[in-house]
Amino acid sequence: MIPESVALAELERDALTEIVNIGVSRAASNLRKMIGDQVTLSVPAIDVVSQRRAARLISEREVAELVAVRQDFAGPFSGRALLIFPESNSLELVRAVTGDALNAQEVVDMEQEALTETGNVILNSCLATMANMLKRSLTMTIPEVLRGNGATLFEIDDASAADGLVLFLYIDFAVRNRDIRGYIAMIMDIPSLEVLKELLDEFIARVVGTDG
Template sequence: MTATEFELDELELDALTELVNIGVSRAAVSLREMVSEQVFLSVPSVAVVSRKQAAELIAELKSGHLIAVRQAFDGEFSGRALLIFPESNSLELVRAVAGEHLTLEDILELEHEALAEIGNIILNGCIATIANLLQRSLRMSLPEIVRGAGPEFFELVTPSVNDVVLFIHINFSLKGREVSGYIALVMDLPSLAIVKTLIDAFIERTAR
C-alpha cells in the first residue's frame, strides 16, 4: 500500500475531525490562560495526503519563507508534529504573546522562545487530547523552530516515499490578529494504519 492508496472512509474522517476539533479547542483554552485574552482556533479542514501533496498545499501559505514549530511524538504510533505558518506572521504572534509595548529588538530576541511556547501549547494540546480520546499515551519531544520553503518540513528521521501527512488547516485569532496555518502530523504507513484502527475503536465506543 502506498500513501496515495491509503484513505479514511467518510465516517473515520468525520471522527478524526471531531478529535482534532476537541484537541484544538483545548489548546485554545491553554493559550487563553497564557495571554489572558480570548483566543479563537478553528479547523476548516482535515485531510490525509502524501508528502508531495502536503508540499503543494503548503505553497498556499507562501508570502516569503515559512516557519514551523516541530516536535517528535512516540508511542503506539509515532511521527513528527508541526505547526506551520508564514514567517511574516511570527513577529506579530510574538508581540501578541509577549506584549504590545516591546520594541522590535526585544521581539526579535524573544521570537524563538515565544514561538516554541505557542507551538508547544497548540501541538501538545491537540495531540495529547487526540491520544487520550483514542485511549493511548504519547511522549512528546521538546519543540524546535525550523524555517524553510515547506517540503523539507515533512521528512521523518528515516524518510520513505510512502510517508503520509495528516494535514489540518487551522485559523486562529489572537488579540485581533488573524493567522492562517497548518498542523501537520507526519507518519509512516504502519503508524497511520494503527491510528485508523484506533479511530474505528473510538467510533464503536461512542456509538454505544
C-alpha cells in the same frame, strides 16, 4: 496515490475532526491564558496526503518563508508534528504573547522562545487529546523551531520521502484584532496511519455503541 489501508472513510474523518477540534479548543483556552486575549482555533479540514502534496499545499497558500515548531511523538502510532506559520505571522504571534510590550528588536529576540512555548501548548494539547480519546498514551520530545519553505519542512529531498504520508490539518487561528493563521501537519508512516485508522474505528464503535 494514498494506499487504501490508510485512506480515511467519511466517518473516520468526522471522528478525527471532532477529536482534533477538542484538542485545539483546549489549546485555545491555554493560549488565552498566555496571551490574555480572545483566541479561537478551529480545524475546518483534515486530509491524508503525501509529503510532496503537503509541501505543495502550503506553498500554494504561502509565498513567504515559513516557520515551524516541530515535536516528535511516539506510542502506538508515531511521527512528527509540525505547527507551521508564515514568517510574518510568527512575529505577530510574539507580539500577541508578549502583549505588545516589546520594541521591534526585542520581538525578534523573543521569537524563538515565544514560538516554542506556543507550539508546545498547541501540539501538546492536540496530541494529548488524541491519545486520551483513543485510550492510548504518547510520549513527546521537547519542541524545536525550524525555518524554510514547504519542501524543507517536509524534508522533500530524495526518493525515501515518497514513503511518508502527512495527516494535514488546516487551522484557523484568530487572536482578537490580529491576522494570524497556521497549519498543523503530522508526518506518519503507513504502519502508524493504519494503527490510527484502527483506533478511530474503535473510538467510533465506543461512541456509536452496539445500536449505531
